Amino acid sequence: xxxxxxxxxxxxxxxxxxxxxxxxxxxxxxxxxxxxxxxxxxxxxxxxxxxxxxxxxxxxxxxxxxxxxxxxxxxxxxxxxxxxxxxxxxxxxxxxxxxxxxxxxxxxxxxxxxxxxxxxxxxxxxxxxxxxxxxxxxxxxxxxxxxxxxxxxxxxxxxxxxxxxxxxxxxxxxxxxxxxxxxxxxxxxxxxxxxxxxxxxxxxxxxxxxxxxxxxxxxxxxxxxxxxxxxxxxxxxxxxxxxxxxxxxxxxxxxxxxxxxxxxxxxxxxxxxxxxxxxxxxxxxxxxxxxxxxxxxxxxxxxxxxxxxxxxxxxxxxxxxxxxxxxxxxxxxxxxxxxxxxxxxxxxxxxxxxxxxxxxxxxxxxxxxxxxxxxxxxxxxxxxxxxxxx
Ligand code: XIL
Numbered sequence: 001x002x003x004x005x006x007x008x009x010x011x012x013x014x015x016x017x018x019x020x021x022x023x024x025x026x027x028x029x030x031x032x033x034x035x036x037x038x039x040x041x042x043x044x045x046x047x048x049x050x051x052x053x054x055x056x057x058x059x060x061x062x063x064x065x066x067x068x069x070x071x072x073x074x075x076x077x078x079x080x081x082x083x084x085x086x087x088x089x090x091x092x093x094x095x096x097x098x099x100x101x102x103x104x105x106x107x108x109x110x111x112x113x114x115x116x117x118x119x120x121x122x123x124x125x126x127x128x129x130x131x132x133x134x135x136x137x138x139x140x141x142x143x144x145x146x147x148x149x150x151x152x153x154x155x156x157x158x159x160x161x162x163x164x165x166x167x168x169x170x171x172x173x174x175x176x177x178x179x180x181x182x183x184x185x186x187x188x189x190x191x192x193x194x195x196x197x198x199x200x201x202x203x204x205x206x207x208x209x210x211x212x213x214x215x216x217x218x219x220x221x222x223x224x225x226x227x228x229x230x231x232x233x234x235x236x237x238x239x240x241x242x243x244x245x246x247x248x249x250x251x252x253x254x255x256x257x258x259x260x261x262x263x264x265x266x267x268x269x270x271x272x273x274x275x276x277x278x279x280x281x282x283x284x285x286x287x288x289x290x291x292x293x294x295x296x297x298x299x300x301x302x303x304x305x306x307x308x309x310x311x312x313x314x315x316x317x318x319x320x321x322x323x324x325x326x327x328x329x330x331x332x333x334x335x336x337x338x339x340x341x342x343x344x345x346x347x348x349x350x351x352x353x354x355x356x357x358x359x360x361x362x363x364x365x366x367x368x369x370x371x372x373x374x375x376x377x378x379x380x381x382x383x384x385x386x387x388x389x390x
Contacts, residue, residue, distance in 0.1 A: 040118045041079035049083040051373035052329075057321065058121060059373075060084030060330030062284065064338050065107040068114060073360045077334060079118045084171065084328050086123040086283070087111050088340075092132040093158060100136045105165055112169045121171035123283065123330065126220065127159050128204045129177040130189035137190075144190045151194035159204050163211035172281065172328070174220040174252055175208050176201050182223060184233030198237070202246045209247040220252030220283055224273075225264035238276060250279035255316055256332070258350065259289040259308040267319035274325035282320050284332040286353035287312040287365070288341045297342035297351040298358050305352070310368045313355070317369055321376050335360045 043049055052059040061082045067074040078085065089095055090107040097103055115122045130141030137154065138144040144151065163173065179201060181187050191200040201219070208217050219238065224231045234251070241248050251273045253266070270280045289305040291297050300306065320326035333339050337358045342351040355366040 038117065041076060043080040046370065046374070048081045048370060048373065051370065051377060052083055054377035055321065055373065057326070057373075058084040058328040060086055060123060060283075060328050061334050062086045062088035062125075062330065062332045063111055064088050064333065065090045065111060067338065068111065074335065074338075077356070077360060078114075079120075081334070082120060084121045084123060084330060085111060085115050086125050086330055088125075088333060089132070091125055091162070092129070093137070094132040094134045096162065097158070098134055100134070103161070103165075108166075112166065116169075121328075122166075122169060123281075123328070124163075124166060124170040124173040124215070125283075126174035126177040127162060127208065128155065128175060128179075128191060128200065130187060130191070131178070133190075141189050146190075148194040151190055152200075155191060155194075155200060155204065156207060159207040160211050163208050163215070167212045168214065170212065170215045172216040172218050172250065172252075173208055173212075174283070175204050175217045175248075177220045178222065179219070180221060180230055180233050180237070182230050184229035201237075202241060202244060205241070205246045205248055216249040216279060217247055218250040218252045218279075218281070218283075219248060220254065222254040222256050222284075224251065224253045225255060225257070225266045225269055227265050227269060231269055235272065235276075238273070238278070242276065248278070250281060250327075252281050252283035254332075255282045255285035257285070257287045257312050257316065259287065259305060259312065263312055263315055266316060267322050270319055270323040270326055274323055278325065280320075280323065280326050281328045281330070282316060282326065283328070283330050285313075285316055285330060286332045286339060286341060287316070288345060288350040288353040291342070291349050291351040293349055297349055298336040298339075300352050306364055309352070310365050313365045314368050314372055317372050318376075321372075331355055 048059040059082055061078060063078060063085045065087070068078060069075055087108055090111065096105060096108065112122055133141055137146065146154070179187055179198065186192055186198050192198065194200065205217050208215070219234070221230070221234060224234055238248065238251060253270065257263070273280050287309045289309060290301045292299045292301060317329055320329045331354060334354055335356045335358065336352055336354050339351065339354050341353040342349065355363060355369060357363050
């Protein structure tokens with residue numbers, strides 16, 4: 001199996017790896033992008049997606065639908081570099097049903113069409129969450145004016161309608177997102193309160209399975225990367241779901257990493273969930289670091305930060321490569337300008353978390369990931385040489 005060829009820690013200065021010449025891939029493909037119908041954008045042999053294909057790993061990205069189809073460079077990179085896409089926002093409840101009873105699938109449908117055209121698989125994100133709910137439902141995810149019975153009927157209809165709408169088009173659904181807090185306690189969201197416990201999760205997975213039997217159904221959360229109260233609680237909870245024959249196929253590790261914390265025992269955690277008979281995936285990877293105040297929120301305060309970031313990116317990818325059940329590796333976007341980090345982590349300021357800079361040029365972190373993938377595919381020895389040979 002190709003994955004076993006992974007050489008952890010191997011460093012090479014050669015430019016020819018696995019028969020692929022590594023270059024700045026952004027400049028390699030001649031075809032202009034197009035978001036509409038038509039031919040797929042060809043992708044270079046040293047793109048992340050092509051290298052991922054060689055080891056059976058989908059390389060994904062979150063997609064910002066304000067840019068796709070309007071920003072030519074952004075659109076080109078999305079098509080060329082990634083074999084899976086996730087809607088960064090447009091499949092969230094707030095966006096698909098801003099007014100009660102009226103769906104707006106336009107942006108999400110556009111992403112699905114783009115993915116089909118470019119032979120990409122789609123991660124559906126996300127059906128059940130306490131965040132980014134429409135204001136008519138709840139403004140904070142924890143309080144609402146709606147009754148418990150209304151909430152129960154609404155969640156059922158939401159899961160059924162959305163999964164049916166995209167039936168056949170979604171590879172992995174994040175059915176439930178972030179149901180536990182950092183102490184490993186269930187979040188007491190509107191859903192938790194309506195059900196009087198975590199029963200909403202089993203129901204949501206069952207409704208999703210019924211609506212699209214072929215989609216892989218995931219529980220998705222952050223900080224599962226670290227062994228600790230949260231990861232342990234989710235691990236135990238997933239086992240109870242399995243004992244009740246709830247149709248769960250996988251667990252998504254968001255992977256929002258930061259250089260201020262030590263690198264997590266990610267591979268162990270991926271492996272122990274995989275050992276339950278589940279698929280796993282890294283679903284929202286970014287590696288933030290301390291940065292200058294606005295307007296330079298993507299300039300690290302330390303010139304050494306990029307070295308730490310390279311190491312975190314590399315280890316995050318290798319953890320997935322080393323666990324055969326890890327089926328996709330998805331950074332949460334690809335240009336620092338479009339990252340959610342600088343807007344979210346402001347005190348102190350953090351940023352510079354992605355593989356491409358604010359000008360959509362690949363950063364050193366990109367080349368590390370590219371090289372790791374090429375090495376994982378099995379770098380051939382250099383042409384035979386030595387004594388006695390020309
Ligand atoms: C973030 C988006 O990137 C932002 O654009 C949005 O304003 C807030 O949500 N965990 C998740 C993602 O599961 O949906 C979040 O995405 C980041 C944290």
